[in-house]
Amino acid sequence: MEDYLETIATLKKEIGVARVKDIGRLLNVKNPSVNAALNVLSDLGLVFHERYGYVDLTDKGEELAQNIKKRHDIMVRFLTTILKIDPKTAEEDACRMEHAMSDETFEKFTKFMEFVETCPKKERPIWLQNFDFYIKTGKRQNCTKREDK
Template sequence: MKIQESAENYLETILVLKKKNGVVRSIDIANDLGVSKPSVSVAMKNLRNGEYIEMDKEGYITLLDKGREIAEKIYERHTFLTDWLTSIGVDPTVAAEDACRIEHVISAETFSAMKKTLKTK
């Protein structure tokens, strides 16, 4: 099942914040993404309903297996594309912004071929 780009961004953000802080709550996501708390609340409800995340009674968010799979895929694409764009001379801020857009639309086949080709050079 294909999920929306915004949901992929939320899942990726949860993964990154968990790695950085050890725990994740909705307020952390809102602050990191620069979105409102109500927007995060709606997104977390949708992700819970889709069984991508779970939230405990204290509001701590954990990725479930299928949420983690998507988050790790998007994060890998983001870091790889950012690094590659930076290596060819793109400003790091622009590279990160462009990678964020590309990571959602690039096919698995194209990304795999890019990784294979660029890692052998």
């Protein structure tokens, strides 16, 4: 159900409206599956859908959808920028992992990416460059003593 909400939000943002057909296309399910899902979401007060009309999100649904999109986004960013996972795989993994995260974990992941992305030194923090090196060579650089705290 989270996937449906997320897709509806995406479609509204991308092409202005959410149609049954497009929701199904993006989620790789057929129209009747979309319909069934919309009935459930409608009962839950998350979407507004009248017969043969476009699909819309209620305030509550919009809020939930945005939350899920944020989870998705943070996982993609983490996987691509920290772990250097290729974008396609990162996207797929994020799609699955986004549903498995507790609120607490989501918050912390967000903080973590904030911490990395606002690094004042240079674009990519030193320690991450060291990690890149470790991935590439299996060895550490900068292993001599240093006194910075």
